[in-house]
Amino acid sequence: MPSDHEVAAGPSAPRRLSAAPTEGQRLHPFSLLFSIGQAARNLLIPGLLVWFAADNNRYELFLMVLFVPATLRALLKYATFRYRFAEGELVMKEGLIFRNERHVPFHRIQNIDWTQNPLHRLLRVASVRVETAGGTEPEAELQVLTVPAAEEMRHRVFEEKRRAGDPAAASLWVPDASEKRELARLGVGDLVLLGLISNRGLAIAAAGLGVAWELDFFDPSKWEEWFAGSLGQFIERVPDTWLWRSTLILAAILTAIVALRLLSVAWALLQFWNFRLAEQESGLRATYGFFTRHTSTIPRPRVQLVTQIESIGQRWVGRRGLRVVTAGGDADDDDQSRRRWLLPIGERKVVARLADLVQPETAAPDLDWQPVEGRAFRRVVKRELLIAVGVLVLPVLWWSAWWGTVVLLTVPWAIWDARARVRRMRWALSGAGFHFRSGLWTHKVSAVRFNKIQTVQCVRSPFDRRYGMATLAVDIAGLGNADHRIHVRYLDSELAESLRVRLANEAATTRFRW
Amino acid sequence: MSEAGEEVGPEPPQRFRFETNPNLLRPDRPSTLEPAPTSEESTGDSLSIADGIERRVAPDSIRADRISGWIALLVLSGGGAVATGLLVALSGWPLPIRLALMGVWAFLTAAGLWLAHGWPALQWRRTSFRVDAGGIEIRKGVLWRRVINVSRSRIQHTDVSQGPLQRRFELATLIIHTAGTEHATVDLAGLSHATALKIRDHLISGEGDDAV
Numbered sequence: 214m215p216s217d218h219e220v221a222a223g224p225s226a227p228r229r230l231s232a233a234p235t236e237g238q239r240l241h242p243f244s245l246l247f248s249i250g251q252a253a254r255n256l257l258i259p260g261l262l263v264w265f266a267a268d269n270n271r272y273e274l275f276l277m278v279l280f281v282p283a284t285l286r287a288l289l290k291y292a293t294f295r296y297r298f299a300e301g302e303l304v305m306k307e308g309l310i311f312r313n314e315r316h317v318p319f320h321r322i323q324n325i326d327w328t329q330n331p332l333h334r335l336l337r338v339a340s341v342r343v344e345t346a347g348g349t350e351p352e353a354e355l356q357v358l359t360v361p362a363a364e365e366m367r368h369r370v371f372e373e374k375r376r377a378g379d380p381a382a383a384s385l386w387v388p389d390a391s392e393k394r395e396l397a398r399l400g401v402g403d404l405v406l407l408g409l410i411s412n413r414g415l416a417i418a419a420a421g422l423g424v425a426w427e428l429d430f431f432d433p434s435k436w437e438e439w440f441a442g443s444l445g446q447f448i449e450r451v452p453d454t455w456l457w458r459s460t461l462i463l464a465a466i467l468t469a470i471v472a473l474r475l476l477s478v479a480w481a482l483l484q485f486w487n488f489r490l491a492e493q494e495s496g497l498r499a500t501y502g503f504f505t506r507h508t509s510t511i512p513r514p515r516v517q518l519v520t521q522i523e524s525i526g527q528r529w530v531g532r533r534g535l536r537v538v539t540a541g542g543d544a545d546d547d548d549q550s551r552r553r554w555l556l557p558i559g560e561r562k563v564v565a566r567l568a569d570l571v572q573p574e575t576a577a578p579d580l581d582w583q584p585v586e587g588r589a590f591r592r593v594v595k596r597e598l599l600i601a602v603g604v605l606v607l608p609v610l611w612w613s614a615w616w617g618t619v620v621l622l623t624v625p626w627a628i629w630d631a632r633a634r635v636r637r638m639r640w641a642l643s644g645a646g647f648h649f650r651s652g653l654w655t656h657k658v659s660a661v662r663f664n665k666i667q668t669v670q671c672v673r674s675p676f677d678r679r680y681g682m683a684t685l686a687v688d689i690a691g692l693g694n695a696d697h698r699i700h701v702r703y704l705d706s707e708l709a710e711s712l713r714v715r716l717a718n719e720a721a722t723t724r725f726r727w
Numbered sequence: 728m729s730e731a732g733e734e735v736g737p738e739p740p741q742r743f744r745f746e747t748n749p750n751l752l753r754p755d756r757p758s759t760l761e762p763a764p765t766s767e768e769s770t771g772d773s774l775s776i777a778d779g780i781e782r783r784v785a786p787d788s789i790r791a792d793r794i795s796g797w798i799a800l801l802v803l804s805g806g807g808a809v810a811t812g813l814l815v816a817l818s819g820w821p822l823p824i825r826l827a828l829m830g831v832w833a834f835l836t837a838a839g840l841w842l843a844h845g846w847p848a849l850q851w852r853r854t855s856f857r858v859d860a861g862g863i864e865i866r867k868g869v870l871w872r873r874v875i876n877v878s879r880s881r882i883q884h885t886d887v888s889q890g891p892l893q894r895r896f897e898l899a900t901l902i903i904h905t906a907g908t909e910h911a912t913v914d915l916a917g918l919s920h921a922t923a924l925k926i927r928d929h930l931i932s933g934e935g936d937d938a939v
Contacts, residue, residue: 540906666881667877667881667905667906667907667908667910667911668875668876668877668881668905668907668910668913669875669876670873670874670875670876670910671873671874672868672871672872672873673871673872673873674870674871675870675871678872686909686910688905688907688908688909688910688911689907689908690906690907690908691908692908692909698909710874713874713876714876716876717861717862717864717876717878718861720862720876720878720880720881721861721862721878721879721880722861723880724880725880725881725906
């Protein structure tokens with residue numbers, strides 16, 4: 214509730230201790246359910262695995278003991294947590310003995326994200342995250358609020374921001390009703406395609422193997438049992454000829470491939486079920502997910518980098534994906550990493566259009582893509598041949614002349630690889646941004662606005678200096694491990710220097726806004 | 728944005744030239760590859776540091792770095808001497824191996840001496856900075872030569888830190904924090920403390936805009 218309660222904390226004092234009696238709104242009582250449920254999930258699943266594997270009941274007791282503090286904490290948080298909307302800021306208090314009061318000025322709030330899994334939806338509540346620009350974790354996590362309360366929170370915060378006249382903030386959020394148009398939607402067909410060309414199944418299978426390992430599934434005696442059973446008998450019955458053997462091996466490989474693809478498809482379907490991307494007044498909103506329904510809002514001003522990605526699989530089917538880097542949140546957190554997909558798969562034209570829509574400043578119909586130095590090919594091929602010949606061909610040749618001749622094939626491959634790698638790497642300047650593309654197997658094309666450039670760096674390694682080259686590195690906020698780094702290598706060193714000066718000047722003359 | 732998948736045609740690679748917007752290119756600095764810093768770091772008290780002049784860091788930083796190098800060498804080489812001495816005296820290995828061991832120690836110590844003495848000077852020669860109204864440009868690195876530009880408007884906060892040796896020589900390290908990822912902190916060591924403070928004051932005297 215808006216109150217005339219005095220609040221003096223400025224942006225530099227987000228935390229303040231206070232002994233004042235708490236007032237304001239509570240979390241929903243179901244919070245207890247979800248906090249305890251979360252603790253149960255965190256404790257129970259690994260606990261159960263250990264329990265099954267260990268074959269004794271000591272862990273049951275152990276778990277119960279661990280549960281007590283989690284439950285107490287949940288109770289304490291529910292009993293003491295209050296939030297209220299004060300003038301210009303969101304105030305949250307919690308704690309009984311150690312009291313913590315956090316003031317989050319509205320102008321620092323970047324995004325209010327909420328998540329609803331099926332249980333949330335059943336109980337009509339939502340878990341709300343208040344995100345600010347800096348830091349790796351959300352400023353506040355309100356678990357859980359009723360849907361109207363969550364809506365109110367979103368409404369209040371962004372209305373306040375708008376009223377404060379924050380030019381960037383004014384466009385950050387618009388209520389659900391003001392959704393302007395749908396930009397993309399993924400049907401079952403798209404998701405199946407996405408699953409077929411992604412390698413996610415491999416990761417799932419690896420995780421499954423890990424669990425199986427934990428459960429002593431790989432006990433040799435079990436294997437023997439299994440082999441002596443139906444499979445062993447089947448293998449024994451197969452005629453012992455070269456043809457039959459290879460057929461069997463081929464069939465096994467095919468089965469594995471099909472199984473992995475099916476896993477990938479299942480992953481894609483569950484993860485991106487009913488994917489919708491809609492345009493709002495000045496941002497985008499993506500909703501997707503089968504079990505847990507995710508809603509992420511991407512305010513356009515917050516986008517730091519837009520990358521179009523084409524993996525080999527996507528190229529085969531003429532598709533590509535679109536990722537954005539936004540500031541705030543831990544970039545390497547799995548959840549955050551998933552959120553960065555603006556569109557996991559789409560037709561090339563659609564994705565290219567979408568990229569322009571997300572970052573209209575860098576939309577340029579015909580970019581003048583510049584190659585890196587022509588001499589780079591010689592440099593890269595020298596390095597790759599040195600590795601291929603020195604590490605592979607020579608030792609193998611020494612060991613066996615026949616195999617040595619076979620691995621000699623890596624030489625033309627190295628030449629092709631070097632050529633393709635150097636030719637893929639290109640850069641371009643448009644009116645308001647820098648563009649970079651690279652990647653031999655996975656093609657990536659990125660665009661960054663000048664006002665999102667943090668630092669510009671030019672590096673010359675000893676090799677670079679020998680060849681008169683340099684690497685230009687442009688740093689931006691919020692990059693994760695999987696994101697496209699802007700490292701333009703093999704530039705002529707004079708050119709790299711003038712590019713650096715140009716980009717640094719562009720950065721200096723523009724204002725950075727998260 | 729143009730097509731990502733388009734094939735690159737066989738056009739001859741052209742040298743890129745900035746013809747569109749030449750005034751952004753600062754024609755007064757045609758080649759910036761190996762600038763010759765014109766001045767030592769001091770500016771006098773009245774002049775602003777933000778004059779766009781390439782400056783070296785304080786020469787005293789060579790002495791400070793040498794001393795810290797010698798201290799490190801003393802520890803490492805002393806430890807090595809004890810270990811070598813013990814092995815030579817007690818191991819009962821054949822004489823050539825023992826001699827070789829001593830040789831290795833002597834060689835490493837000599838190399839360390841050369842590094843401890845020579846490296847700080849090399850580093851000093853390769854370190855320079857330039858501050859102007861837009862921000863700071865830092866050059867450093869002997870083998871990997873870097874030039875880093877940070878604009879004032881991108882600086883989140885700055886630190887000026889002084890270790891014990893630096894305090895002795897009145898030196899300081901300027902540490903600049905940006906919101907970036909890979910180079911989120913940029914540091915410049917070897918400045919005199921006064922200069923570091925001057926640069927800091929210039930860099931963070933912004934418009935006081937907090938609207939992130």
